Amino acid sequence: MRRFLIVGHRAxxxxxxxxxxxxxxxxxxxxLLNAANAALHLAHGLRRDVEVGLSLLGPPDPPxxxxxxxxxxxxxxPDIRSNAALVRLALKDAxxxxxxxxxGVFGSKTGFEEALDRLxxxxxxxxxxxxxxxxxxxxADATFVLSDSQDLTAAEERCLVARGALATGLGPMPLHTxxxxxxxxxxxxxxxx
Amino acid sequence: MRRFLIVGHRAxxxxxxxxxxxxxxxxxxxxLLNAANAALHLAHGLRRDVEVGLSLLGPPDPPxxxxxxxxxxxxxxPDIRSNAALVRLALKDAxxxxxxxxxGVFGSKTGFEEALDRLxxxxxxxxxxxxxxxxxxxxADATFVLSDSQDLTAAEERCLVARGALATGLGPMPLHTxxxxxxxxxxxxxxxx
Numbered sequence: 001m002r003r004f005l006i007v008g009h010r011a012x013x014x015x016x017x018x019x020x021x022x023x024x025x026x027x028x029x030x031x032l033l034n035a036a037n038a039a040l041h042l043a044h045g046l047r048r049d050v051e052v053g054l055s056l057l058g059p060p061d062p063p064x065x066x067x068x069x070x071x072x073x074x075x076x077x078p079d080i081r082s083n084a085a086l087v088r089l090a091l092k093d094a095x096x097x098x099x100x101x102x103x104g105v106f107g108s109k110t111g112f113e114e115a116l117d118r119l120x121x122x123x124x125x126x127x128x129x130x131x132x133x134x135x136x137x138x139x140a141d142a143t144f145v146l147s148d149s150q151d152l153t154a155a156e157e158r159c160l161v162a163r164g165a166l167a168t169g170l171g172p173m174p175l176h177t178x179x180x181x182x183x184x185x186x187x188x189x190x191x192x193x
Numbered sequence: 194m195r196r197f198l199i200v201g202h203r204a205x206x207x208x209x210x211x212x213x214x215x216x217x218x219x220x221x222x223x224x225l226l227n228a229a230n231a232a233l234h235l236a237h238g239l240r241r242d243v244e245v246g247l248s249l250l251g252p253p254d255p256p257x258x259x260x261x262x263x264x265x266x267x268x269x270x271p272d273i274r275s276n277a278a279l280v281r282l283a284l285k286d287a288x289x290x291x292x293x294x295x296x297g298v299f300g301s302k303t304g305f306e307e308a309l310d311r312l313x314x315x316x317x318x319x320x321x322x323x324x325x326x327x328x329x330x331x332x333a334d335a336t337f338v339l340s341d342s343q344d345l346t347a348a349e350e351r352c353l354v355a356r357g358a359l360a361t362g363l364g365p366m367p368l369h370t371x372x373x374x375x376x377x378x379x380x381x382x383x384x385x386x
Contacts, residue, residue: 023272030272043342043367078369079216079223149236173382174236175375176271182372183379189366 002188003051003119003143004181006035007112009150011056013064015091019084027058029087031148031177033080036068038178039185041078046070047185053119053143054087055112065098065110065118066090072104113159119143123165125157126180130167133187139166140193144184146177195381196244196312196336197374199228200305202343204249206257208284212277220251222280224341224370226273229261231371232378234271239263240378246312246336247280248305258291258303258311259283265297306352312336316358318350319373323360326380332359333386337377339370 010027022030032054039052050070057063066087068076077083090107093099098108116123122139126146145152145160152160170183203220210219215226225247232245243263250256259280261269270276283300286292291301309316315332319339338345338353345353363376 023270038372041369043369077216171379171382172385173378176234176236179231179375179378182368182375185366185372186364186368186376189364192365 001049001051001141002047002185003053003141004035004039005053005055005115005119005143005145006032006177007055007145007147007152007156008032008057009148009153010058011054011148012058013056013061013091014059015088017084017088019081019088022080022084026084028148029084030080032056033083033087034176034178035146035181036083037078037080038181040068040070040073040076046073046076051119053115055115056091057112061094061109063109063111064091064094065108065115067098067106069104069106074103076104112156116143116145116159116163123160123163125152125160125165125167126170126184127152127167128169128174130169133168133170133184136166136168138168138188138193142166144181146180148177194242194244194334195232195240195378196246196334197228197232198246198248198308198312198336198338199225199370200248200338200340200345200349201225201250202341202346203251204247204341205251206249206254206284207252208281210277210281212274212281215273215277219277221341222277223273225249226276226280227369227371228339228374229276230271230273231374233261233263233266233269239266239269244312246308248308249284250305254287254302256302256304257284257287258301258308260291260299262297262299267296269297305349309336309338309352309356316353316356318345318353318358318360319363319377320345320360321362321367323362326361326363326377329359329361331361331381331386335359337374339373341370
């Protein structure tokens with residue numbers, strides 16, 4: 001199983017966020033949805049062995065966790081606008097108990113640290129300056145943690161350090177979140193893990 | 194300079210294609226625009242040393258070539274819907290002589306083979322089963338050629354073979370076009386070419 005947790009510091013927690021303004025009004029929800037696409041889509045079909053958590057920390061009612069389980073998903077599209085509608089549905093109920101709001105899509109009122117513990121068990125923190133992934137010994141069943149267009153906060157980084165996360169880099173250039181996920185998948189595909 | 198040519202076999206050549214139906218009515222224009230994003234965007238800013246050609250071969254008035262020059266672009270966004278508007282503008286004039294319709298965006302009535310010759314000089318054809326890019330000696334200033342969700346036609350493949358294109362693969366899994374471009378960039382970034 002491969003797991004990705006993507007942190008959206010400004011990502012809207014309003015179940016009525018506009019599908020026509022994902023980059024603006026919805027707080028760079030486009031970054032999170034492009035990342036989920038990179039994590040879950042192959043050329044033909046879905047990666048069934050992938051789990052994606054979106055940590056939504058923007059107004060009006062943070063924190064929220066929206067989780068996608070590849071092997072259960074049925075309505076997940078290459079088009080991020082359609083998937084944004086799945087996220088809206090998952091935001092409707094603000095319960096701390098997780099609910100499946102569409103096949104393979106789960107929503108709950110869960111913060112970043114609790115999201116780490118729900119995904120786990122080992123962590124890889126993708127950031128510039130980390131040990132090159134091509135040379136890294138990656139833990140099995142790791143959760144890869146990425147941020148949106150902002151860096152992780154110091155507090156978030158401390159949560160990762162406390163869990164022994166391996167800081168890993170992907171090459172010399174700073175990349176978009178979805179591109180980083182593509183590179184992780186390629187490395188793991190090549191290792192056949 | 195890095196160059197990418199992406200072939201959209203069904204991509205609309207109607208300057209009024211709908212911005213709200215890029216995946217459907219516009220003939221998988223979303224694939225071409227996501228590919229252009231992967232080619233041109235870094236985390237912060239654009240890759241100025243990149244040129245992208247979109248070969249649009251769908252109805253009603255094919256063929257068309259829309260070309261983006263990274264070092265001249267001014268209005269290119271992470272949001273593909275905005276960039277789709279730039280493509281529409283480039284489709285307005287069906288002249289065989291190329292025109293710059295917005296800074297760094299050029300449109301002309303140009304077919305696949307002529308597009309190859311305009312980009313050139315050397316070609317890398319990205320396809321499953323090609324020689325692994327990590328082991329390949331890549332020609333300098335190559336144009337990387339990719340298809341949309343359909344394979345290149347036999348006639349298109351012959352054009353590439355005639356130009357000595359190097360068939361190159363990216364790993365064991367079939368990938369989306371934009372993910373393939375991300376992997377090419379990473380390999381070239383690592384080689385610092």
